[in-house]
Amino acid sequence: MSDNTLTDLHQLVWTALMAAMVAGGAYLVFPIGPVPISMQPFFVFLAGFVLGPRSGLLALGLYILAGTVGLPVFSGGHSGLGHLIGPTGGYLFGFALAAWLCGFARKSGRPVSWGAGLAWGGGALLTVYALGGAWLKFALDMTWTKAWLVGVVPFIPWDGLKVVAALVCVRYLFRFGLLPGQR
Template sequence: MPKDSLTDLHQLVWTALLAATIGAGAYLIVPIGPVPVSMQPFFVFLTGFALGPRRGAMAVGLYLLAGTLGLPVFAGGRSGLGHLFGPTGGYIFGWLAAVWLCGLARQQDGTVPWVRGGGFGLVALLVLYAMGAGWLKFALSMSWHKAWLAGVAPFIVWDIIKLAASLACARYMVRLGLLPGQR
């Protein structure tokens, strides 16, 4: 098998694997309100850092497709368009932007420096919060203040920890030479 074919296969496997981990993260939740705390953001950030923007977006797109088609991959084991366009839909769609932004931190050689990853990760988190809170405000007819209190404030510390942990995991996988596209 030519080297390019192996590289393509490696990227395809990682794309499917990380899409599956985002779905698996849906089962690791703490229900604290209309938007549960789950491990899904950890896997979304990791997907961006590990695969880059394009492949990362493909993995999140695959995850969204699986949930839309009825596989129980959304938080709490839910699925379908109703959940996708429910109160948490802004966060779910925000993962496309977040994975893209985290993916921009990945350099040409496949590495993800701490400062670059942290910077892009924090911007991704802000965009994710803006999309999620905006949709939450719309879906539940809330004020911006209430949407922020319900959909952002309780998650800030959790998400910063998940962001740092995902960056550390990606850097570790780079050091081991596991990720596709490394030179």
């Protein structure tokens, strides 16, 4: 087996692993206040930072496909096309774009810098909020203010911490040479 084949296999394994971790994050829920906080966004950001834009998007595409065909991987153990096009569908599509955006912070052979990670992670977070909030507004026929207050505001501080935690993790993985494609 050539070295390139092993590298490709390593990348595929990491992609599947990150998709599974995003699915697992749907079950890691903290019932803080009226809106439960899940760990899914942490794994979404981590997927992008670890895999890069192409494979990060692929991992989230795999996750969304798994949920669409009936595996209980969406928040609360839900699945199916109805959940994908329901009120939270915008967040799911936003997750895919967020992983793609976070991937741009990764440069080959170098750790993700704090500046790039925070910038791309912040942009990814805004993308999730914009798509998710807009989709929520139209799916439930609510005002922009209500959609913002229900679907975005309660999550801002927690999701900001998740971006930072994902950065800490990817920098740790880089330090010990554990990232895919890293020698």
